[in-house]
Amino acid sequence: xxxxxxxxxxxxxxxxxxxxxxxxxxxxxxxxxxxxxxxxxxxxxxxxxxxxxxxxxxxxxxxxxxxxxxxxxxxxxxxxxxxxxxxxxxxxxxxxxxxxxxxxxxxxxxxxxxxxxxxxxxxxxxxxxxxxxxxxxxxxxxxxxxxxxxxxxxxxxxxxxxxxxxxxxxxxxxxxxxxxxxxxxxxxxxxxxxxxxxxxxxxxxxxxxxxxxxxxxxxxxxxxxxxxxxxxxxxxxxxxxxxxxxxxxxxxxxxxxxxxxxxxxxxxxxxxxxxxxxxxxxxxxxxxxxxxxxxxxxxxxxxxxxxxxxxxxxxxxxxxxxxxxxxxxxxxxxxxxxxxxxxxxxxxxxxxxxxxxxxxxxxxx
Amino acid sequence: xxxxxxxxxxxxxxxxxxxxxxxxxxxxxxxxxxxxxxxxxxxxxxxxxxxxxxxxxxxxxxxxxxxxxxxxxxxxxxxxxxxxxxxxxxxxxxxxxxxxxxxxxxxxxxxxxxxxxxxxxxxxxxxxxxxxxxxxxxxxxxxxxxxxxxxxxxxxxxxxxxxxxxxxxxxxxxxxxxxxxxxxxxxxxxxxxxxxxxxxxxxxxxxxxxxxxxxxxxxxxxxxxxxxxxxxxxxxxxxxxxxxxxxxxxxxxxxxxxxxxxxxxxxxxxxxxxxxxxxxxxxxxxxxxxxxxxxxxxxxxxxxxxxxxxxxxxxxxxxxxx
Ligand SMILES: Cc1ncc(C[n+]2csc(CCOP(=O)(O)OP(=O)(O)O)c2C)c(N)n1
Numbered sequence: 001x002x003x004x005x006x007x008x009x010x011x012x013x014x015x016x017x018x019x020x021x022x023x024x025x026x027x028x029x030x031x032x033x034x035x036x037x038x039x040x041x042x043x044x045x046x047x048x049x050x051x052x053x054x055x056x057x058x059x060x061x062x063x064x065x066x067x068x069x070x071x072x073x074x075x076x077x078x079x080x081x082x083x084x085x086x087x088x089x090x091x092x093x094x095x096x097x098x099x100x101x102x103x104x105x106x107x108x109x110x111x112x113x114x115x116x117x118x119x120x121x122x123x124x125x126x127x128x129x130x131x132x133x134x135x136x137x138x139x140x141x142x143x144x145x146x147x148x149x150x151x152x153x154x155x156x157x158x159x160x161x162x163x164x165x166x167x168x169x170x171x172x173x174x175x176x177x178x179x180x181x182x183x184x185x186x187x188x189x190x191x192x193x194x195x196x197x198x199x200x201x202x203x204x205x206x207x208x209x210x211x212x213x214x215x216x217x218x219x220x221x222x223x224x225x226x227x228x229x230x231x232x233x234x235x236x237x238x239x240x241x242x243x244x245x246x247x248x249x250x251x252x253x254x255x256x257x258x259x260x261x262x263x264x265x266x267x268x269x270x271x272x273x274x275x276x277x278x279x280x281x282x283x284x285x286x287x288x289x290x291x292x293x294x295x296x297x298x299x300x301x302x303x304x305x306x307x308x309x310x311x312x313x314x315x316x317x318x319x320x321x322x323x324x325x326x327x328x329x330x331x332x333x334x335x336x337x338x339x340x341x342x343x344x345x346x347x348x349x350x351x352x353x354x355x356x357x358x359x360x361x362x363x364x365x
Numbered sequence: 366x367x368x369x370x371x372x373x374x375x376x377x378x379x380x381x382x383x384x385x386x387x388x389x390x391x392x393x394x395x396x397x398x399x400x401x402x403x404x405x406x407x408x409x410x411x412x413x414x415x416x417x418x419x420x421x422x423x424x425x426x427x428x429x430x431x432x433x434x435x436x437x438x439x440x441x442x443x444x445x446x447x448x449x450x451x452x453x454x455x456x457x458x459x460x461x462x463x464x465x466x467x468x469x470x471x472x473x474x475x476x477x478x479x480x481x482x483x484x485x486x487x488x489x490x491x492x493x494x495x496x497x498x499x500x501x502x503x504x505x506x507x508x509x510x511x512x513x514x515x516x517x518x519x520x521x522x523x524x525x526x527x528x529x530x531x532x533x534x535x536x537x538x539x540x541x542x543x544x545x546x547x548x549x550x551x552x553x554x555x556x557x558x559x560x561x562x563x564x565x566x567x568x569x570x571x572x573x574x575x576x577x578x579x580x581x582x583x584x585x586x587x588x589x590x591x592x593x594x595x596x597x598x599x600x601x602x603x604x605x606x607x608x609x610x611x612x613x614x615x616x617x618x619x620x621x622x623x624x625x626x627x628x629x630x631x632x633x634x635x636x637x638x639x640x641x642x643x644x645x646x647x648x649x650x651x652x653x654x655x656x657x658x659x660x661x662x663x664x665x666x667x668x669x670x671x672x673x674x675x676x677x678x679x680x681x682x683x684x685x686x687x
Contacts, residue, residue, distance in 0.1 A: 046544065069550075070514045073516065097480070100480070134402055135402055135464070137465055138462075312683070314674075314679060316452030316453070316460030316674050318676055319460060319676065
């Protein structure tokens, strides 16, 4: 009930991604006594990078539980608790650590409802944080949204803004009666957003895609922090080349909003997909499938995709820079997608990437 | 004491190198000269040095995110480690692994891993190789108290005991897992008791006493080599720095840390005992201190000047080759 109302009160307020997370955790705990938070360090002085700070003090250790290094068992415990009445919110400070819980997530949580003929519900939210920067390396930086989205039964989100969190988290916790995986980007935590600035999803639920910038020259479908990079690239091109790019924040990875995507692609005829993960078998591939199956003739140029280099994440800065998709590459690709060869003459942004955000990031916690 | 003067000096050198290496890294990161996600081993030196002093070139170790000490003690070159931390082409893993992923098969170091508990089955597997090929080697898994809650720990101990593998599981109980006190998540006072349910031998050592670790690790390794199966060796110790470099340490008491750093310090105790017994001269230890400082200075300045990896290397070594 009160969620939309409350948001209206905050319209225009500035809020970080972290604040939005904290607020959604706090409100869920307040609204529903069955909500519990389980995760390593949820009650410590860092409070899951600030997103659960103070909740153990406010709601008690019985509802905000620090858990041991035992990801698979703890996930099974959360699934079990969800079966008979709790709403567990589980946290993993890196997506990579959730891989230890893959059995419970994929073999049990995702299938429980179906396998038992609809007799069970597994309402729970698993929050996983994508690490980046500071030499996180191969085992602390993976962005595995498509691995989860591949599995029927899992609803997978990749919120790109404070609005996306404030709109989707309360809704899924209150209304969605199945397991939800949400991949939050660590570097977004400190970013300021204006509440209500982003268009809301247009469908019946807040899960749909959001058109965050209007334009007719090309469509960018982006996930997570790549939405911000795409907006920067679009602003740069509007300024330096007079091109207006449309940017779509995909938001829900497991159930891509085909209507919004197709409507845009039919209008622009050009598509670039920018994902935080690897391109093969991922969001990039999936969005292409959607367009190819529906209306490939809407495209006037081949699709362009941007993602991480097809390798594990290296630690050396020079290699890391090569590994991640960046603002300059995105701008260059968009310019040539729209202008062809002439696109190569468009001046590129000075910063290779969202340097201000990455520079402000001081360490892993 | 069955260690020669020479062996004592080498052991001290190992501990001093670990301590100084970590102090240097803390200094470099704090000064903004080095980035990265670093977990320092300072305070626990006696464990790595005491265990590895009992090993030879047939033997293997696996380690964790807090692995610099084990690498140094097992003989990974300090210069190549430093270059790795600086993200250089000359790094022991060509700048791809960084602090949490140092490995050197030539030195019997099977790798540091950033996934807590993941190295335990790897050492178990290496022990299986040693047994199958009858190399006479043993494999050591170093890990923390937090890791002993992982399924991989329990699954590994069960199999190793069943198969009588030449493995030793060294759990370094430093009282904390990130910012959580061990007692909050481990309902037994001694992790060593966890061996009982796998029919495995266990022992508890003072992890800040080189000689106690050396002796107990020696017995465990001897048992493993002679076909009597694995041991779980718990070493009680303390980490001096925070969980990672940058950790403000506002969750543990200063008094607690000070007590460990003064009365229980592994290097101080080593010196008091060896010099007190007349086995070594304190001047010899000071000479080692200076050598270590010089070696580290040289490692840093070389690493700073070493070439960066070729950007094209980002796509090298991804898949296996024929
Ligand atoms: C599977 C997994 N879960 C969580 C983490 C995050 N994490 C890194 S170190 C650590 C605590 C480890 O404690 P312990 O095993 O006692 O080792 P120590 O840090 O004390 O050396 C945690 C929770 C991780 N790296 N891997």
